[in-house]
Amino acid sequence: MNDNEKKVIIIGAAAVAVVAIAIAIYLYCEHERDKKRIAELEEDKLKLILDSLKHNSSLSEEVKRQLEKMIDQFNNVDKKISNELAQALQFFQIGKVEDAIRDLVKIIEHLLTAHYENDSKFKTWLKEKKAKFDLHNLLTFCKEEGKISEIEFRFYLAIKTIRNKEVHTIDLNLDGYLNASGLIAAIGAILKIASIVYPNKQKNLG
Numbered sequence: 001m002n003d004n005e006k007k008v009i010i011i012g013a014a015a016v017a018v019v020a021i022a023i024a025i026y027l028y029c030e031h032e033r034d035k036k037r038i039a040e041l042e043e044d045k046l047k048l049i050l051d052s053l054k055h056n057s058s059l060s061e062e063v064k065r066q067l068e069k070m071i072d073q074f075n076n077v078d079k080k081i082s083n084e085l086a087q088a089l090q091f092f093q094i095g096k097v098e099d100a101i102r103d104l105v106k107i108i109e110h111l112l113t114a115h116y117e118n119d120s121k122f123k124t125w126l127k128e129k130k131a132k133f134d135l136h137n138l139l140t141f142c143k144e145e146g147k148i149s150e151i152e153f154r155f156y157l158a159i160k161t162i163r164n165k166e167v168h169t170i171d172l173n174l175d176g177y178l179n180a181s182g183l184i185a186a187i188g189a190i191l192k193i194a195s196i197v198y199p200n201k202q203k204n205l206g
Contacts, residue, residue: 063092063183070190077198081107081190097179098162104186105135105163108156108193112138115197135160147196155185 067089074082088103112135116122122141131137136157143153159182 101182102163109135111193111197
């Protein structure tokens, strides 16, 4: 092989490497753009839902009806949950919505704890992450298992934040639409997670 042939091979190899790098960069940029688009779409959905809640004045009776229905449903599944729901309903009826949300989030934590407290995979995951057994990590692992979606995870973290603020803030008062969205997200979370924890009791929770 003469020098000219070697140069051709080297130039050809270099050209292939440049093209490969260019394709890799392009694909990476496209992947990052797709992630950004998905995140923007998810944020848009959240904004639309919150906006509709802000302008809906008929939610109060529906929330009350749902809570009353759930009290009865859970009475045959888990009486602790039924009692906590009854307390949340009392808070809701006297206008202490943040307290009601706090109690509903307690139910979410109770359900997830029952589901994962003896789960070896979750215990291993906590050790690997050097993480605490708390609601945030319970929700995170539940999402990583694919049992709740990214959107659900975000909503559940939001109501967890309301719970935390209510516990540590004197006379916490949120805007009405935030309270409404928090109540609906919490009710939905309880029903969703209960279906995971009690898969054989769907008829009672339907």
